[in-house]
Amino acid sequence: xxxxxxxxxxxxxxxxxxxxxxxxxxxxxxxxxxxxxxxxxxxxxxxxxxxxxxxxxxxxxxxxxxxxxxxxxxxxxxxxxxxxxxxxxxxxxxxxxxxxxxxxxxxxxxxxxxxxxxxxxxxxxxxxxxxxxxxxxxxxxxxxxxxxxxxxxxxxxxxxxxxxxxxxx
Numbered sequence: 001x002x003x004x005x006x007x008x009x010x011x012x013x014x015x016x017x018x019x020x021x022x023x024x025x026x027x028x029x030x031x032x033x034x035x036x037x038x039x040x041x042x043x044x045x046x047x048x049x050x051x052x053x054x055x056x057x058x059x060x061x062x063x064x065x066x067x068x069x070x071x072x073x074x075x076x077x078x079x080x081x082x083x084x085x086x087x088x089x090x091x092x093x094x095x096x097x098x099x100x101x102x103x104x105x106x107x108x109x110x111x112x113x114x115x116x117x118x119x120x121x122x123x124x125x126x127x128x129x130x131x132x133x134x135x136x137x138x139x140x141x142x143x144x145x146x147x148x149x150x151x152x153x154x155x156x157x158x159x160x161x162x163x164x165x166x167x168x169x
Contacts, residue, residue: 001065005030006074012061020064021045021056024071032072033105043150046105047071072105095163096156103152103160140165 003010005028012027024030024047033056034044040055047056048070143164152160 001062003028003061003064003069004067005069006071014061016060016062018061019057020047020049020059020061020069023061024056024069030071030073044103044105046150048074095159095166103150103154103156 001012001014003012003023005024010028012023014023014027021033021035024033025035033047035057036042036044038057040058043055045055045057046053048054048068049056049059049064050067140161144161147157147161147164
């Protein structure tokens, strides 16, 4: 089958039961997305699929043909200086938001999914008085809600939320 990952087309042979995460890591060598809980709870395997964040450990790879996948590696700048970073990754380094890096895929891709040209969707912290079809502003509370499904081994949550706020404001 053919997968489109990080603006590149890859032909891969795989078993029908292979998850997207397994193909990304084992067949394509994209190890930024981590395999931890393997049941969609921790967020370490988060990628963008057609601009929306998803947990890749729960998706069959064969069902993703023709869709655009962006991994945390895909958020790295593709031109410019060697150490140039995507805006979602740059403030993380400046704020010392990541230590071990296991939560990086979700913390980079979650706000990336909301900023990929699609209106932000309401969450449990969204003002209920907001009219229908109006994009949700990514306030500090919304950012914290976006990042809430991620398990961070280091406990750097406040720094991470602040880093995302730096980018979206």
